[in-house]
Amino acid sequence: MAKSKNHKGLLKRIRITKSGLVRHRSANHKHLRSGKGGKRLRQLRKDPMMSNPEAKRIEKLLFRRLRGRAQSRATIKRNPTPAERKAAVAAKAAKKPAPKAAAKAK
Numbered sequence: 001m002a003k004s005k006n007h008k009g010l011l012k013r014i015r016i017t018k019s020g021l022v023r024h025r026s027a028n029h030k031h032l033r034s035g036k037g038g039k040r041l042r043q044l045r046k047d048p049m050m051s052n053p054e055a056k057r058i059e060k061l062l063f064r065r066l067r068g069r070a071q072s073r074a075t076i077k078r079n080p081t082p083a084e085r086k087a088a089v090a091a092k093a094a095k096k097p098a099p100k101a102a103a104k105a106k
Contacts, residue, residue: 007061014050014058020067022050022058 015023028036029044050058059066080088 004063006063010058010061016066018067022055022066023048024050 013024017023025048026044029041033041055066
């Protein structure tokens, strides 16, 4: 029986993260941007990860299982919002012990 080979064209267009998610680049984002609206360009920048049904199709082209393909997007580390940053700083300040009195001079 012939050896199963990876799809080389696909391998050039995607990256597989350590957690098994598939990163890709959105189409229509490279050139001719002046004809596209700002909202459309912002949306093209979002979410470089592939959805689960598409990742399943890619598994068949690569002849391998992707680790953690079924994991939810909530587990992916993301940048906190400004409100979340303020809450984290406030929580850290509340945990911080009071400063110790200055050491006695000898």
